[in-house]
Amino acid sequence: MVLPSSLLMLALSPLLAQAALFPKSSKVKMLDAKGFKKAMEINGTSLVAFVAPWCGHCQRMVPEYSKAAESLHPLIPAYAVDCDEESNKRLCSEQGVKGFPTVKLFPRGKHLAPMPYEGERTASGFFKYASLRVPNGPDKIMKPADIKPWIAKHKQADRALLLTKDSKVPLLWKVLASKYHGKLRFGTHRDDKGLASAEVGLELGESKGSKVLIYSSGSQDPVLYEGKTKLAELTKFFDSILDGSADLKPSKKEQTTDSGAPKDEL
Numbered sequence: 001m002v003l004p005s006s007l008l009m010l011a012l013s014p015l016l017a018q019a020a021l022f023p024k025s026s027k028v029k030m031l032d033a034k035g036f037k038k039a040m041e042i043n044g045t046s047l048v049a050f051v052a053p054w055c056g057h058c059q060r061m062v063p064e065y066s067k068a069a070e071s072l073h074p075l076i077p078a079y080a081v082d083c084d085e086e087s088n089k090r091l092c093s094e095q096g097v098k099g100f101p102t103v104k105l106f107p108r109g110k111h112l113a114p115m116p117y118e119g120e121r122t123a124s125g126f127f128k129y130a131s132l133r134v135p136n137g138p139d140k141i142m143k144p145a146d147i148k149p150w151i152a153k154h155k156q157a158d159r160a161l162l163l164t165k166d167s168k169v170p171l172l173w174k175v176l177a178s179k180y181h182g183k184l185r186f187g188t189h190r191d192d193k194g195l196a197s198a199e200v201g202l203e204l205g206e207s208k209g210s211k212v213l214i215y216s217s218g219s220q221d222p223v224l225y226e227g228k229t230k231l232a233e234l235t236k237f238f239d240s241i242l243d244g245s246a247d248l249k250p251s252k253k254e255q256t257t258d259s260g261a262p263k264d265e266l
Contacts, residue, residue, distance in 0.1 A: 021053050027069035031079045033091040040110040045134045048104050049080045055100040067123035075175045076130050107135045131171050138177040138186035144199040154185045159215040163191035210266040216248050223248045229266035
């Protein structure tokens with residue numbers, strides 16, 4: 001028997017929805033129970049949507065959640081769990097999922113309690129919620145004159161200071177401060193006129209871009225970071241500070257990052 005095309009599409013719709021809920025091009029990563037456990041081992045912030053492929057609300061959320069995932073990538077991963085899968089049902093029950101979609105923010109993997117997202121299911125809503133709730137952010141240093149006291153106050157720690165033209169703390173710097181919480185001390189100051197650069201002994205002036213200064217434990221002399229200011233490169237550099245392999249020679253040289261940097265770069 002040959003079904004009319006409309007009936008055939010209706011019969012196949014659950015399968016089609018499941019296959020195309022999140023397209024391959026999406027930055028949303030599907031997790032099974034094992035993958036979820038592994039993701040939660042990472043001491044970082046992530047967004048997780050618990051969904052069912054047949055759920056109309058889930059299907060309508062997909063474009064917005066995918067846009068948010070694109071904007072947050074690679075700083076805050078966005079995941080999804082298919083609660084219709086038999087192997088995931090226990091996980092979804094443990095997470096208290098009673099309806100679809102259920103979206104939760106995990107501020108620090110399994111180490112902090114998840115936070116339910118109850119706002120509008122829009123890309124901007126997801127992005128704002130996640131980016132504002134990264135825990136243990138950098139110290140905000142309001143005035144140039146407060147920089148040296150901050151350096152001295154935390155002299156027993158390795159310190160990373162961002163001098164930025166931006167009015168808001170870059171999400172990348174928040175994520176790094178959270179990642180290295182308790183290991184490195186992070187600070188940030190808006191240096192839109194270059195006064196802070198002069199305060200720490202660098203060249204005065206409104207140079208383009210941002211500066212990342214490193215102060216070794218016990219030292220009050222800055223080391224100007226000269227590499228790329230992206231997540232992977234900065235993570236590698238900060239790891240090298242922790243394992244003692246970083247070359248931290250005090251420098252007075254003026255070196256800044258480019259202006260107009262993308263969201264995942266300073």
